[in-house]
Amino acid sequence: MSKKLFTLISRVLDVSETELKDESTPESIENWDSYNGLLLVDELESEFKVKFSVEEVYDVHSILDIKRHLKTHGVILDD
């Protein structure tokens, strides 16, 4: 499942999967601007069939944060 997440992020942010790690942040990934961040939210929601709250959206500062919020919604990502 973790693989699925990284594939999705790499596709939306247009960056190679190998560049992505849990610690990746909007600062470290060039294409991760606020607009693409929202686009990412959209794709995560439809891929994992969840709905994030506005607080959760604002609380994403790294890929790890995404994983954390997915987990709150019951999405299990086994590494």
Place this chain on the structure above:
Amino acid sequence: MYPVEKNLSYYMRESKKSDGNHGKKVKIAILSSFTITGLAETIKVKCNQSKINCITYESGYNQFNQEILNSKSNLYQFNPEITFLVIDAKNIFKDDFDLFYKKSIDERKKIVDEKLDEIIELTKIFVEKSNSKIVVSNLSIPSYSSLGILETKDFGISQMILEFNKKMNSRLKNEQSIYVYDLLQFYYRFGEQNVAEPHKISIGDIKIAFDYIPYLAEELIGYIKPYLGLNKKCIVLDLDNTLWGGIVGEDGFNGIKLGTEPPGNIFKEFQHWLLALHNRGIILAINSKNNPDDALKVIRKHKHMILREEHFASMKINWNDKIQNMKDIADEINIGLDSMVFFDDDPRNCEIVKMALPQVLTINLPKDPSFYVPLIQSMNNFNLLKITNEDKKRGEMYFHQKQRSDLKNKTNNLEEYLGKLETKVTIKNADETTIPRISQLTMKTNQFNLTTKRYHEEEIRKMVNDSKITVCYAQVEDKFGDNGITGSFILDSKDEKILYVDTFLLSCRVIGREVEQTIMSFIIDKAKKEGFSKIRAEFIPTKKNFPASNFLEECGFEKEDNHWIFNTSKEFKKPSIIGLNV
């Protein structure tokens, strides 16, 4: 009903790739009162897929006022050809959107008028200062009101917006370069619950959810295609399981499904829609593998047929292959394959036509006929920026054309045929009512066109107002009917001695009937009268204008370098068969 769209992120990714190098180019600007990022990228990608190079400009968030008012803004520097201005009620009405109830009903009405004045004024200023057409959206209506169930008894926010939209249409109806896009209908089609996502609105004032941006882009491209002359002119139809249910060769005249009961009513409905397009100027034709007698009996005699023989410009009902039939139809009605759409229910036929004739837009009809009508309703290929009289009468004209070719087949020689046609040509200077048609002719005429220069309405208008330029049109009538405005020429007299023929074109409907010589005789007479010693013309060859290649030489022009010169001291033999009115 639209085909299901791809995600916005797909378009965002694609937009970073470079475009193909296409013949058609367009510059599009997008202005909006809310965040609509992604729309420009999607339009660009979709245009590229339709073989259009589209360069886009997007103004900043809610910056449209400043951009339009400041003549030095980036918007004017970009110099767009079509500009979309997408607005929403909350940002237009500001505090009054939520707090309208604090005002009296008279005050609310005044607010509507003031806000509308502002928007209309802006669009007019923009058209004045730019070379662009502008498409301004109307306002979507919130499906809730703080007045609750009493909204419709009071002049609440919904009623205010309805009033705004209604007045906007009527006040912009006669503006040549301003169009109103029905954004309200877009919300209606996809539903406020889907289009307006509370999260996106609160986070970034994103009023149209990402998933719906591609659908909006598709709608707006409906303005770009006709602007570039890429609209489709002709629908070619299969018969069995397309215009009626079942197979006439097997089910028989009484066995096919067409009538008031389902599923026959679906086919009747589809025919109604096709007839409506026909009345708007879309040419209809048939390409069907069938026994002609069986099929013609249905077309002529079936009481539930909506489309009859007179609605079809060409009928290929035979056992030939569909590709050859398509080519024959194109030849017969004299239009390019690239302006044709082909509807067929059989995926195999569709595949074959698609492979052999990629220029034709081939549509494989859905398995369930109830979706035929929604499918054709959603197509943005038949739009025109203006419906001219010629468009409305086109179907009738093609029927007359069929009668003309019958006469031609019955007559022994060309001269006798032309004599019997009793053709009359009327030549007049362009005016406001004929500018749209003249522009349309320059955009669409490929075959008998000496220079193939394409002019948008705004450009024609400028030339009409230029005292050194003469823009004329020719209207052709004969005993079968009025062909409408089917010819045009543009003369440039900046040089006092030599009259330059900038454009000379004739619709293919009237080629080969000595109309072209008659028009040329008019130009030569005019040049003589006005004291020009020479007429200079050009033939710029393209892939399609071969029919015009010998015309200048036949008229007595002599080649000098890249130009053709006619010495006005020479005599020109005017065709005697045709009557000329000026």
